[in-house]
Every structure is written in C-alpha cells, then in structure tokens.
Amino acid sequence: MAGHTTEGLLGADDPVPVGLFNAAGSSPFLLIGDHAGSAVPDALGDLGLTAADRGRHIAIDIGVYGLGHALAALLDAPFLHQLYSRLVIDCNRDPAQPEAIPALSDGSQIAGNAGLDAAARAARIAAIHEPYQAAITATIAERQAAGRATILLSLHSFTPVMDGIARPWDVGVLLWLGRTDFARAMLDALRADAALTVGDNQPYQMDATDHTVPRHAFPHQLPYAEIEVRQDLIGDAVGQHLWAQRLAQAAQSGAARIGYGSNAAAGGL
Numbered sequence: 615m616a617g618h619t620t621e622g623l624l625g626a627d628d629p630v631p632v633g634l635f636n637a638a639g640s641s642p643f644l645l646i647g648d649h650a651g652s653a654v655p656d657a658l659g660d661l662g663l664t665a666a667d668r669g670r671h672i673a674i675d676i677g678v679y680g681l682g683h684a685l686a687a688l689l690d691a692p693f694l695h696q697l698y699s700r701l702v703i704d705c706n707r708d709p710a711q712p713e714a715i716p717a718l719s720d721g722s723q724i725a726g727n728a729g730l731d732a733a734a735r736a737a738r739i740a741a742i743h744e745p746y747q748a749a750i751t752a753t754i755a756e757r758q759a760a761g762r763a764t765i766l767l768s769l770h771s772f773t774p775v776m777d778g779i780a781r782p783w784d785v786g787v788l789l790w791l792g793r794t795d796f797a798r799a800m801l802d803a804l805r806a807d808a809a810l811t812v813g814d815n816q817p818y819q820m821d822a823t824d825h826t827v828p829r830h831a832f833p834h835q836l837p838y839a840e841i842e843v844r845q846d847l848i849g850d851a852v853g854q855h856l857w858a859q860r861l862a863q864a865a866q867s868g869a870a871r872i873g874y875g876s877n878a879a880a881g882g883l
Contacts, residue, residue, distance in 0.1 A: 623655055623738065631697055633650070635683055635695075636692050643869075644765070644766050645686050645691050647695030647770075649706065650697070652669070652699045654698070671772070672700075672719040673700060675770050677847075685861055688862040694749055705742070706824060717729075772817050772818070774844055774845060774846050784812065785842065785844065786814075787804065793838065795837060795872045796839055797839035800865060803867040824840070839868070
C-alpha cells in the first residue's frame with residue numbers, strides 16, 4: 615500500500631508503516647510482528663548495505679511475515695506488523711535509545727545510520743515507530759471498549775548461530791513482568807512435544823530492552839507471550855505453516871488453561 619507521506623521521509627511510493635491482516639479476527643489473540651518487514655524508505659536508499667545484508671537477520675525477523683499470516687488464519691486473529699526494516703528503526707526498542715537505530719549490527723556497519731542528527735532520528739520515529747505503536751494502542755483500546763479480551767502474542771525469529779555459537783533451541787518463550795500465566799502455559803504446552811527443544815527466556819531474556827510487549831501488555835494486565843522461532847525452521851512456506859500449526863495448538867492450550875475461550879470477554883476468567 616503506497617501513497618503515505620510523513621515528515622518528508624515516506625514518499626508516495628513507500629509503503630505505509632503498519633500492515634494489518636485479518637482485522638476482524640474473533641479470537642482473543644492479537645498477533646504482532648515488530649520486525650516482520652524489510653522495507654527501506656526511498657529517501658534512505660540502501661542504508662549503505664548490500665542486498666545480502668538487507669536480507670539477513672540484522673534487517674528482518676526471517677520467516678515471521680509468513681508465519682504471522684498463517685498463524686492468524688489458524689487462530690482467527692488479527693496480525694498487526696511492521697513493514698519497515700528494523701535497521702531503519704527498531705520498533706521493539708525505546709526510540710530514545712541509541713540502539714533503536716543501530717550503526718553496527720552483528721559485524722555489519724550501517725553507513726546510513728551513522729552520525730544521524732536529532733532531526734533525522736525524529737523523522738524516522740514519527741514516520742514509522744509512532745504509527746506502529748499507535749496502531750497497537752488503538753487496537754487494544756477498541757477491543758477493550760467492545761468488552762473483548764486480548765492475549766498479546768508477539769512473534770520473532772532468531773538466527774541459528776550467533777557469534778560462532780550454535781543455538782540449540784527450536785523455539786523460545788519470553789516473559790518478564792505482568793501477567794505471565796499465559797506465557798508459562800504456552801511454554802508447558804510446547805514442552806509437551808518431546809521432539810522440540812524449547813527455551814524458557816532463551817535465546818533471549820525479556821527485559822527492559824524490550825519495548826512493545828512491556829508498553830502494551832503490562833499496563834493493561836494483558837496475558838502475553840513473546841515467541842522466538844529459529845529462522846532455519848521457518849525459512850519457507852512449508853516450515854511457516856508447520857510452525858503455525860504448532861504455535862496455534864500451544865496458544866489455544868495456553869488460553870484454555872488461563873480460562874480464555876474463543877470469545878472471552880475482557881477481564882473475564
């Protein structure tokens with residue numbers, strides 16, 4: 615979708631910053647994808663990166679776009695996702711922090727992010743970060759106003775090897791503060807499959823560096839989970855659909871365990 619302009623950064627041929635699939639989904643789940651996209655505004659060129667770097671994990675959560683759409687269809691849930699690369703601005707970081715627009719990521723220099731002044735950073739925040747976060751805020755508010763429950767399910771993916779060290783997990787469930795009951799129930803459901811290696815706050819631990827789930831789930835006491843799937847397992851449509859089925863089963867099991875049926879009312883356990 616084109617035709618969007620914000621502060622001169624996004625031109626008429628640039629996509630809007632927020633994708634929304636299955637907006638009318640009737641289940642309690644709201645799926646989000648902070649790093650599902652790889653677009654770069656025309657005004658920023660290629661950020662000084664090769665095409666290969668722009669396709670790496672430093673730029674996008676590989677597989678999440680397809681996984682999110684497949685999972686949203688299975689759960690009958692909306693999937694709200696970012697269309698721009700995390701290298702333009704990372705929507706799972708506080709925009710005031712330097713790492714929201716990194717100049718170096720996993721050994722790659724991002725020349726287009728080096729030495730940005732305050733105005734350049736503010737333009738990216740206003741054009742991409744703020745609309746994405748505002749869309750999540752508005753969606754949750756609309757659901758609450760309609761008396762609908764929300765389980766926030768954040769989808770990410772991780773590289774099989776980092777800093778030369780292989781990561782053994784197939785999938786990880788991340789949690790921190792707030793209502794952790796759903797995340798723990800989903801963790802148990804995934805671990806019931808003996809064929810899977812499931813990480814508890816692995817390969818990352820949710821903490822203050824995370825932005826989206828703490829911003830939206832914690833203040834409203836929403837059940838939530840942040841899911842990390844290894845990228846080599848969801849690199850194609852076959853893997854994405856397989857993992858969508860696994861995650862749908864685990865999510866539905868977790869929701870049932872905390873008392874959320876398919877048409878649960880907000881706050882009604």
